[in-house]
Amino acid sequence: MAIKIYSSLSGKKENLPNTRPLRLFVCGPTVYDNPHLGHGRTYIAFDTIVRYLRSKKINVFYLQNITDVDDKIIERAKEKHISPLELANKFEKEYYKIEKILNIKSVKHAKASKHIPQIIKQIQTLIKKGCAYKINDGYYFDISTFPEYGKLSKRTASQAEDATSRIDNDINKKNKGDFALWKFSKTQISAPPERASLPPLARLATGGAFGGDINADLHRKKNSMKIINYEPVWYTSLGWGRPGWHIEDTAISEHYFGSQYDIHGGGVDLKFPHHEAEITQQESASGKKPMVKIWMHTGFLLIDGKKMSKSLKNFTTIKDFTKKYSPEILRLLINLNHYRSSFNYTEKSAEQGINTLKKLQKIITSLSFIKEKGIVSSEIEYLLKKAENNFDIAMSDDFNTPKAIASIFELINTIEPKIWTLSKNEATIIKKFIIKKLSIFLGTTLKTHKIPKNITILAQERELCRGNKQFTKSDLLRNKIKSLGYIIEDTIIGPLISKD
């Protein structure tokens, strides 16, 4: 079944590129705070997509950058009077913890601070090609040199002024939408680092104050970073400074994937100016188009119908969410909505997630309860085939996760009325199917609750009472079991205990 993906660039569903490994780059976190549900949505959506592709034996190289050099980090470090490195380090670790909690294991990471030589190399190329210019506070990209600027976000260069951030708002820029590639150190540093502190190759290459061979940047990097007034700055052939946000991503993706690759993903809020700038830089530097075949964007996550914002104080962090609910509930909730649509999170939707998960756990518990030996009937074989097919139809259509989950429920709803007539073999293959498909969404095997020994003993006592027709006593025991958080259902094959 051909997998189709909606590309934000062409506005059409396109075939999954057939390069293997499939190269997928997704914008990672800027590590200055805890990730919120909006971030979680993007990370869970792409983890699910990669898990699905891998379940189809498609080799995927999934890479995410970590923005650990950025204005936001510097600002926050200043506020907190701590080193920007310490701050970035702390939240990078927090991010990995969150990934672990959410069962996100599909991705490799690349930190901006570890790719300064690659960043410098790309900026040098842009300077040589006449696409970048130097003014007093840094090097900027001249968007007038790229006629296709705006092709992703469908904006024109004159509308690009919307992109002007406080930081990039230098009055000497050629065009309002020009963005920073390299930001000079805010504090004047006249001298290169001590020659003695540089590795031998770099010592050879440091000709003038900021001159020298670009390859020497590779060797200079380690010993030539300073933090001055909360700003991390590197000594490079471009002078003391630090990279702009957009160039960090393209330098990393070019380093690992080359100048052209398969899929770039991220939140829809990053489409402009960030992704537009990425295309502009990369296609200008390499002269090759398109930079990526498919652009994928996850929709907004709203909280009670409103965008998350500082002023509304409605940021829900993933950490806070998972204190209240299980990570599986978050993953399920996110996947109950198509990745491109806006997702309105409310307390009620959390309830929906809880109930859906409960229903799934209940069916697994019931299927595990079946002990009667027997063959797998052709009807069950047919139902499983149909469910598998519907699942793939949904996932192949731009990863329609809500439809794919619905195909699992269609199977459940069909077998449920006759569940106690199933043989153990039938129950086992249905259970395996459900668990395997769900693990794509949950990132893990669906866990059912283990019934504690005291509950089993109470249930056995109750069975004895029922056998002796002591119905008042057996009802009392049922109530006791319920008060301990478990329910007993008297099925035709015996009493089934499950978590309430």
Ligand SMILES: [Zn+2]
């Ligand atoms: Zn990015």
